[in-house]
Amino acid sequence: NESVLKVENLKTYFYLEKEKVAKAVDGVSFHVSPGETVAIVGESGSGKSITALSIMQLINKPGEIIEGTVKLHNDEIQNLTSKQMTKIRGNDIGMIFQEPMTSLNPVYTIGNQIIEMLRKHKKVNKQEAKVKAIHLLKLVGIPRAEQVIDEYPHQLSGGMRQRVMIAMAISCDPKLLIADEPTTALDVTIQAQILDLLQEMKEKFHMGVLLITHDIGVVSEYADRIIVMYGGQIVEEGTVSEILHDTKHPYTRGLLESLPDINEDIDRLGTIQGSVPPAYDFPIGCRFSTRCPYVMEECIQAIPKLTKVNNQAVRCYLYQEEVVKK
Ligand code: SF4
Ligand code: MG
Numbered sequence: 001n002e003s004v005l006k007v008e009n010l011k012t013y014f015y016l017e018k019e020k021v022a023k024a025v026d027g028v029s030f031h032v033s034p035g036e037t038v039a040i041v042g043e044s045g046s047g048k049s050i051t052a053l054s055i056m057q058l059i060n061k062p063g064e065i066i067e068g069t070v071k072l073h074n075d076e077i078q079n080l081t082s083k084q085m086t087k088i089r090g091n092d093i094g095m096i097f098q099e100p101m102t103s104l105n106p107v108y109t110i111g112n113q114i115i116e117m118l119r120k121h122k123k124v125n126k127q128e129a130k131v132k133a134i135h136l137l138k139l140v141g142i143p144r145a146e147q148v149i150d151e152y153p154h155q156l157s158g159g160m161r162q163r164v165m166i167a168m169a170i171s172c173d174p175k176l177l178i179a180d181e182p183t184t185a186l187d188v189t190i191q192a193q194i195l196d197l198l199q200e201m202k203e204k205f206h207m208g209v210l211l212i213t214h215d216i217g218v219v220s221e222y223a224d225r226i227i228v229m230y231g232g233q234i235v236e237e238g239t240v241s242e243i244l245h246d247t248k249h250p251y252t253r254g255l256l257e258s259l260p261d262i263n264e265d266i267d268r269l270g271t272i273q274g275s276v277p278p279a280y281d282f283p284i285g286c287r288f289s290t291r292c293p294y295v296m297e298e299c300i301q302a303i304p305k306l307t308k309v310n311n312q313a314v315r316c317y318l319y320q321e322e323v324v325k326k
Contacts, residue, residue, distance in 0.1 A: 002033075002034070002073065002074075003031035003032060003033055003071070003073075003208075004032055004033065004034050004072070004073060004175045004176050004207070004208035005031060005032040005055070005070075005071070005072060005176050005208055005210065006031045006069075006070075006071040007028060007029055007030055007031070007051075007055065007068065007069070007070050007071075008029045008068055008069045008070075008071075009027050009028070009029055009067055009068040009069070010025055010027070010028045010029070010051065010054055010055075010065070010067070010068035010069075010070065011023070011025060011026055011027055011028075011065070011066045011067040011068055012024050012025040012047075012050050012051075012054045012059055012063060012064065012065050012066070013026075013063070013064060013066050014062050014063045014064075014279070014280075015062045015063075015064065016062060016280055020280040021280060022278070022279035022280040023232050023279055023280075023282065024047050024050040024063070024232050024279045025047045025050050025051050025054060025232050026047070026231075026232035026233050027067075027068075027232075027233060028047070028051055028068075028229070028232075028233065028234055029068075029234070030227055030234065030237065032176065032208035032209070032210055033208060034175065034206050034207070034208050035202065035203070035206045035207070035208065036208055036209070036224045036225070037199070037202060037208075037209040037210075037211055037222055037223045037224050037225075038208070038209070038210055038211070038223065038224065038225045038226075038227060039210075039211040039212075039213060039219035039222070039223035039225070039226050039227065040052075040210065040211070040212050040213075040227045040229055041213055041214070041215075041216045041219060041226055041227065041228050041229070041255065042214065042228060042229035042230055042255075043214055043230075043255075043275075043276055044214060044276070045275075045276040045278070045279070046229040046230050046231065046232070046276060047229050047231070047232035047233070047279070048212045048213075048214075048229050049180055049181075049212060050063075050232075051212075051229070052178050052180050052210065052212050054070070055070050055093075055178065055210075056085070056089055056093060056095065056178065057077070057078070057080065057082070057085045057089075065078060072088065072092055072093070072175070072176065073175065087121070090117060090120070090121060090168075090172060090174075091121040091172045091174065092174055092175055092176065093174055093175075093176045093177075093178060094168075094169030094170055094171075094172070094174035094176070094177045094178070094207075095169055095177075095178050095179075095180075096162070096165050096166060096169050096177065096178070096179040096180070096182045096198075097165070097180050097181070097182070098180060098181040098182065098184050098185055099185050103165060104153040104161060104164065104165065105153075106152065106153055106154060107152075108152075109149065109150050109151060109152055110137070110148055110149055110150075110151055110152070110153065110156070110164055111130065111133050111134075111148075111149030111150055113164075113168065114129075114132075114133040114136060114137075114149075114164075114167060114168055114171060115129040115130055115133050117168050117171050117172070118132055118133065118171055118172065121171075121172045122172060130149070132171070133149055133167075133171075134146055134149055136167040136168075136170070136171055137149065137163075137164070137167055139167065139170075139201075140163040140164070140166050140167045140170075140197060140201070141163060141197060142160060142163050142164070142167070148160075148164075158185060158186050158190065159186055159190035159193065159194060162182065162183070162186065162190075162194050163194070163197065165182075166194070166197060166198065166201065170201055170205060170207075173205065174207060175207060175208065176207060176208045176209075176210065177198070177201075177202070177207050177208070177209045177210070178209075178210045178212070179198060179209065179210070179211050179212065180212040181212060181213055181214070182194060182195075182198065182211070183195060183218065184213070184214075184215075191218070195218065195221070195222050198211075198222070199222055211223060216228075216252075216255045216256060216259065217259045219240070220240055220244055223240055224239065224240065225237065225238065225239055225240065226238060226239075226240055226243040228243070228249060228251065228252045228255070230251050230276070230287060230288050231276065231277065231279070231282050231287030231288065232279055232282075232287075233287065233303075233306075233315060234306055234313070234315065235249045235251050235252070235288065235306075235314070235315045235316070236248055236249040236251070236252045236312065236313065236314045236315070237306075237312065237313040237314075238311065238312035238313070239311070242310075242311065242312050243312075244256065246312070248309060248312060248314040248316065248318075248319060249288075249314050249315065249316050250288065250292050250293065250294050250316065250318075251272070251288050251291075251292070254272035254291075255272075257272070258272070272291055273291055274290060274291045275291075277290055283300065284300065284301070284302070284303075285298075285299050285300040285301050285302055285303060285304075286299045286300070286303060286304055286315075286316070286317070287303070288316075294318060296317060298317050299317055303315075304316055304317050304320055305320065307319055307320050
């Protein structure tokens with residue numbers, strides 16, 4: 001099964017003042033298959049959003065992608081010019097962000113924005129684009145689509161605006177959809193509706209979806225695989241069922257612990273103490289060592305490697321030993 005997205009050894013650093021280097025993304029590799037939803041989960045500061053922005057080549061100074069490859073199907077895109085990337089964003093990669101008010105232009109009607117998007121990427125005239133825009137609005141469940149097309153973003157509710165964003169994101173039939181906290185600004189019932197819609201669109205168009213979220217509860221229902229990030233690195237990766245029911249990394253356990261009743265079998269650790277260290281000041285060893293209840297001598301000396309344990313991958317000395325002993 002060919003990947004729609006393949007990221008290999010991605011490193012995005014920010015060169016701050018006083019020779020400080022923030023290793024926001026530090027050697028991240030993963031892939032997304034067509035029709036698959038991969039969720040990247042972590043607290044704020046884990047590097048998940050910077051990973052998404054790096055894939056789309058939206059990193060600005062003092063940030064820089066210093067290493068790694070990003071492949072869309074078989075094409076490497078990390079060295080494209082900004083003009084070439086503009087063609088890919090919106091066309092091959094659809095994007096949905098947290099607050100649609102900031103991504104939708106308040107001075108243009110909904111219709112104008114979708115039509116502009118279609119005309120930028122597809123050879124369609126205005127009339128054809130308008131017909132397609134109405135069709136898209138209906139597809140994402142917007143009632144009165146023929147009227148909404150002439151309305152402005154502020155006239156819609158948050159949930160409806162996010163539906164418009166989804167309509168725009170899928171308007172050019174992207175192979176990959178990147179959704180960064182797509183429902184965080186919405187209330188719980190609307191959240192579920194938007195995630196259901198994303199799921200439906202993914203299946204209908206057989207897209208790969210990269211879902212970025214701080215909420216591991218959200219992904220359990222919608223993702224196929226989960227990648228847990230901490231300190232700019234992947235600390236655990238597996239299927240939803242593996243991550244939820246055979247949780248390995250102490251950080252993942254901590255994230256799950258903060259959810260009520262998601263997993264009855266998990267050892268209770270209590271909430272994770274402390275906060276993510278800043279990316280310019282990571283510990284030398286395991287980046288979770290400053291907060292980990294299991295910290296051992298070796299943890300503070302060198303970063304553990306991401307190691308295969310059955311089908312999962314985990315970056316923790318508790319599991320590296322297990323592997324070595326076998
Ligand atoms: Fe905790 Fe050590 Fe594992 Fe890091 S390597 S998560 S400090 S046990
Ligand atoms: Mg973020």
